[in-house]
Amino acid sequence: MKSYRKELIVNAPTRRAFINITHEVELALVESGIQEGLLLVNPMHITASVFINDDERGLHSDYETCLEKIASHAPIEQYRHNDTGEENADAHIKRQIMGREVVVAVTRGKLDFGTWEQIFYGEFDGRRPKRILIKIIGE
Helix, strand or coil: EEEEEEEEEEEECCEEEEECHHHHHHHHHHCCHHHHHHEEEEECCCEEEEEEEEECHHHHHHHHHHHHHHHHCCCCCCCHHHHHHHCCHHHHHHHHHHHCCCCEEEEEEHHHHCCCCCCEEEEEECCCCEEEEEEEEEE
């Protein structure tokens, strides 16, 4: 069994963003040479998420609206975590809702996706460089 590891660096210019990373993940899969196996993608930060869904602007707007209703950023005083001097408690909660990571089957050297599926990095406390881990195992 082979194993391949790669890190991507993202630097969202805004506090929150949804970034399609499917192409970068596909390039890592090609680099790995693995034809059959499993591919894991996860953000290496506790205020970010990786998820699979459709690349549709309205859906991403709906995510933003719903997440803000569930865990609004302001007022920052509403969160005990922010008593430490942080202002990102909402980002931790949003990450928990959107999920930590994704695992995708690799079949014949390709991501084994359903219709419209793509991989996204969800940033909830941006404006600084963050890492995304890609780990692929298989043959």
